[in-house]
Amino acid sequence: MDRDIKISIRNLYKIFGPTPDVALEYVKQGMGKAELLEQHQHVLGLQDINVDIREGHVTVIMGLSGSGKSTLIRHLNRLIEPTAGEIQVDGENVLTFDEDQLRKLRREHMSMVFQKFALLPHKTVLENAGMALSVRGHKIEEFEAEAKKWIARVGLEGNEYQYPHQLSGGMQQRVGIARALASNSPVMLMDEAFSALDPLIRSDMQDLLLELQDELQKTIVFITHDLDESLKLADHLVILKEGYIVQQGEPQEILMHPNDPYIVNFISDINRARVLRVRSIMKKTTEAPDNVAGDIGERDNLESVIALSGGDTSLIYRVVRKGKQVGVLEVQDLFKALVPTESTEGDTRSHY
Amino acid sequence: MATYDFLFSSLGLTEWCAEGKSDAPMSMAALLNKSKGTEADTPSLWEIPFPSMDALNDSCAAFPQSRDLTQGLEQGFLAVKDNLSIVLDPITQPLSWALDGALYGMITTPWWIVIPILLAVVLFVTKSWKLVGFVAGSLCLLAFIDYYEYAMQTLAIIFVCAFICVLLGVPIGIAMSRNNMMQRLTVPVLDMLQTLPPFVYLIPLIFLFSVTESKLYGIAIILYAIVPVIRMTNLGIRLVDLDVIEAANAFGMTSRQMLYKVQIPLALPNIMAGVNQTIMMSLAMVVIASLVSAPGLGVLVLQGIRNLELGVGLVAGLGIVILAVILDRVTKASLARINASQKQ
Numbered sequence: 001m002d003r004d005i006k007i008s009i010r011n012l013y014k015i016f017g018p019t020p021d022v023a024l025e026y027v028k029q030g031m032g033k034a035e036l037l038e039q040h041q042h043v044l045g046l047q048d049i050n051v052d053i054r055e056g057h058v059t060v061i062m063g064l065s066g067s068g069k070s071t072l073i074r075h076l077n078r079l080i081e082p083t084a085g086e087i088q089v090d091g092e093n094v095l096t097f098d099e100d101q102l103r104k105l106r107r108e109h110m111s112m113v114f115q116k117f118a119l120l121p122h123k124t125v126l127e128n129a130g131m132a133l134s135v136r137g138h139k140i141e142e143f144e145a146e147a148k149k150w151i152a153r154v155g156l157e158g159n160e161y162q163y164p165h166q167l168s169g170g171m172q173q174r175v176g177i178a179r180a181l182a183s184n185s186p187v188m189l190m191d192e193a194f195s196a197l198d199p200l201i202r203s204d205m206q207d208l209l210l211e212l213q214d215e216l217q218k219t220i221v222f223i224t225h226d227l228d229e230s231l232k233l234a235d236h237l238v239i240l241k242e243g244y245i246v247q248q249g250e251p252q253e254i255l256m257h258p259n260d261p262y263i264v265n266f267i268s269d270i271n272r273a274r275v276l277r278v279r280s281i282m283k284k285t286t287e288a289p290d291n292v293a294g295d296i297g298e299r300d301n302l303e304s305v306i307a308l309s310g311g312d313t314s315l316i317y318r319v320v321r322k323g324k325q326v327g328v329l330e331v332q333d334l335f336k337a338l339v340p341t342e343s344t345e346g347d348t349r350s351h352y
Numbered sequence: 353m354a355t356y357d358f359l360f361s362s363l364g365l366t367e368w369c370a371e372g373k374s375d376a377p378m379s380m381a382a383l384l385n386k387s388k389g390t391e392a393d394t395p396s397l398w399e400i401p402f403p404s405m406d407a408l409n410d411s412c413a414a415f416p417q418s419r420d421l422t423q424g425l426e427q428g429f430l431a432v433k434d435n436l437s438i439v440l441d442p443i444t445q446p447l448s449w450a451l452d453g454a455l456y457g458m459i460t461t462p463w464w465i466v467i468p469i470l471l472a473v474v475l476f477v478t479k480s481w482k483l484v485g486f487v488a489g490s491l492c493l494l495a496f497i498d499y500y501e502y503a504m505q506t507l508a509i510i511f512v513c514a515f516i517c518v519l520l521g522v523p524i525g526i527a528m529s530r531n532n533m534m535q536r537l538t539v540p541v542l543d544m545l546q547t548l549p550p551f552v553y554l555i556p557l558i559f560l561f562s563v564t565e566s567k568l569y570g571i572a573i574i575l576y577a578i579v580p581v582i583r584m585t586n587l588g589i590r591l592v593d594l595d596v597i598e599a600a601n602a603f604g605m606t607s608r609q610m611l612y613k614v615q616i617p618l619a620l621p622n623i624m625a626g627v628n629q630t631i632m633m634s635l636a637m638v639v640i641a642s643l644v645s646a647p648g649l650g651v652l653v654l655q656g657i658r659n660l661e662l663g664v665g666l667v668a669g670l671g672i673v674i675l676a677v678i679l680d681r682v683t684k685a686s687l688a689r690i691n692a693s694q695k696q
Contacts (some may be wrong), residue, residue, distance in 0.1 A: 075604055106604035118599035122617045132603050134613075183603065 002284045006187060006219045007076060009054040012107045014071055014243075017042030020083045021244030033242050045071045047244040049085070053236070055186075058219040060230040060251075063240035069223045072240070073189050076221065078102055089187075107136055111180035115192035117172045125151060125175050126160040132183030143182070150178040153206065153285040169202035174208075183210070194229065206232055227266055231255070231275040239263055252280035256337070264340075272338050273303040281337040282319045282327035289328045295320045298327070302334055354410035355401055369412035388519060425450070433559055440560060444567045447516070447574075451566040454508040455647065459501060466504065467491050478685035490674045498515050499649070499671050506648030509641075510634045513573040517630045520625065521578045525585025526611070535586065546579045550640050558644060568642035577633040584626025588619030628683040635676055647677070 006298060015023045015036075023042035025252035033044040046068045049135045050084045053059045063069045074080040078094060087094045089109065097105065111132060119128045127140065130147035134140065151160055154174040164172055172239040173193060180188050194202045206229060213220065224230050230237055231251050239262075246260045254277060293315040296305055309331045321326040360369050400479075404419040458466060470491065473485050481639040494503045506605040553572045592615050602616045615625040644651030649668045657667020 020672060079601060103604040103606065106602060108604075110602075112599065112602040114595060114599055116595045118593070118595040120596060120600075120614065120617075135603050135605050135609060179603075189602075 004055045005052045006055040008088040009051045010086040012049040014045035015042050015083045024083055025213050044243050051238055055219050057235040058082050058220045058222055058233050059236045060222045060234035061238045062224055062230040064225055067240040068243040069240050070191055071318045073191050073223050077106050109185050110187045110227055111183040111185045112178045112181045113193040116194050117176045119175055121164055123159050129178040129182050132236055147182050150182045158218045170197050187219045192223050225268055256280055264296050268340050274301055276302045276328055279321055282329045284327045286325055289316050292318050319337040356408055356411040362410045369414045371414055383667055419555045425465040448565050448567040450512050451570050452510045455505055458508040466549055472650045474682050480685055483685055487678050490678055494671055502649045503671055506638055509638050513634045514631045516574055517578040518627055521581035522585050525582045528586040529589035542579050545575055550576055550637055554644055563645050569644050569646035572641050573634050573637040577630045577638040580629035581626040585621045588622025624687040624690055631679050631683055645682045
């Protein structure tokens with residue numbers, strides 16, 4: 001196994017109902033979600049999930065409601081027990097853990113941020129931020145400095161002694177993030193952490209998360225139903241539908257080569273120019289082209305290149321990484337890349 | 353001949369019936385008929401009696417009468433009573449001590465110490481000077497009309513009984529909230545305690561304990577008043593936001609930490625609402641318990657009824673109302689304080 005794979009999910013199944021083991025056999029024989037519900041009254045939650053979550057990366061699990069994404073993330077710290085499969089964290093199978101090991105895992109290796117914040121309403125911001133430490137048995141004097149540091153880091157300096165109900169939603173979620181960070185765990189699970197916030201604050205929080213991530217390099221598993229959000233945050237994107245993985249990979253790759261009409265449908269609404277980056281559509285070459293109009297970075301999005309070119313399709317740009325040329329981008333190709341993609345396999349029904 | 357003779361003869365039980373026809377005392381109806389000198393004729397269809405125990409006994413003397421049922425119950429209770437007392441007496445003895453101690457303490461401590469202490473408690477739990485003023489005025493009024501001693505006796509009993517209710521009720525409520533089986537077993541008992549008329553509690557207790565012991569009314573009050581605090585503790589803990597419970601789990605809380613750091617603090621408003629109800633129900637029962645020698649304002653009410661002393665009864669009733677208002681206001685105010693610090 002790869003050394004830098006932090007969490008590895010193997011053949012994970014979750015079936016809700018009175019006799020999941022029996023139902024599992026039917027699923028393995030190929031029965032679908034609707035049939036299983038109709039004939040055996042069991043709900044197929046997750047079906048044959050295989051995901052590798054890399055250390056220091058943001059893995060985004062995206063899907064609509066009912067796709068099983070919240071169920072999946074709760075398997076990682078075993079808030080939900082799987083029906084079958086394996087979850088390895090640092091090479092150890094979490095499912096064999098006894099209660100003490102599991103508690104240690106939750107206390108020291110994984111912290112979690114919730115959609116509805118789930119702060120303790122009777123505790124101050126400071127005590128909430130230090131919750132993970134107080135659970136480990138530290139007194140408030142011992143964790144005060146640490147908690148204050150993280151409260152300040154998420155931009156809530158001066159609010160330490162307020163109660164959650166005195167804060168706005170965005171501020172409450174900042175406390176939630178401070179709480180997760182203060183636990184100092186290498187893995188952070190974020191369950192629709194920003195879904196309950198309004199769009200402007202959501203965007204702020206995404207920026208905050210990216211900024212923190214640049215600095216801290218945590219392993220983050222992020223759940224969302226918002227494609228823009230997942231494209232903004234993801235190093236690795238997993239798309240779930242009705243409990244199975246439709247496609248997973250690098251987000252730019254999925255955007256350029258969707259393999260399922262479901263995903264095509266999904267991505268047809270987004271602003272491609274804003275999420276596609278130069279590096280995904282450039283020609284890889286170190287040869288300097290003629291008539292270079294200028295240099296652009298490989299991580300720039302296409303919108304900024306269009307703005308730079310002023311809409312002139314004849315221009316050619318040099319793509320550079322740290323001052324060195326890594327490719328060439330013709331603005332003409334750029335516009336071709338903006339044409340909505342059809343699914344590369346399966347049917348080619350149109351989505352307008 | 354009685355209506356249901358045919359039943360026993362058709363079942364071939366006539367002989368068995370005849371065996372019982374000996375010393376059973378005559379029923380009132382039979383006695384009346386006899387004195388009138390008319391044996392009951394076969395009744396018309398209109399007057400046909402329900403085949404009750406007594407009606408069947410008319411036809412068959414060996415069949416038990418309904419008073420045998422109540423008598424049997426009584427005999428049974430008396431049979432186990434002594435053994436039950438051996439177990440219950442030592443367990444409940446501390447209750448007698450607590451009640452006697454509290455009554456003694458409240459009465460022998462001079463009024464100029466007791467009233468300030470009570471006011472200090474009110475200030476401590478409500479942080480409201482307005483309420484302190486109200487309580488001071490009410491207590492002084494009761495003292496002025498020479499009902500101070502009775503009121504203090506009633507208060508002492510309520511304090512002891514409500515305290516024990518909380519002491520027992522909260523753990524029972526917690527156990528119910530954590531275990532569905534426990535809840536299923538406890539709820540019918542609570543329903544029964546709540547629906548039994550308060551006087552009915554007193555009957556078996558009079559048999560079990562002597563009327564001179566204070567635990568007799570103590571137990572009656574506790575049984576009657578403990579229900580709300582148990583119910584509300586159970587409900588409060590079950591109503592704690594599941595998201596918060598999940599978060600606490602995700603951060604690796606033990607179930608003990610969960611109980612003390614999350615569940616009880618968040619259920620506290622509900623638990624306090626239960627305590628408020630428990631205190632009010634203790635007050636209601638302490639009045640009734642004066643029938644079995646509980647001291648306090650209830651004695652005066654009873655005196656009013658028995659001796660037709662209208663004035664005494666009415667003023668004592670007013671005193672009870674004042675106590676009820678005090679207790680309710682004070683517990684509600686402290687409840688409101690807890691609620692304010694816990695807004696979601």
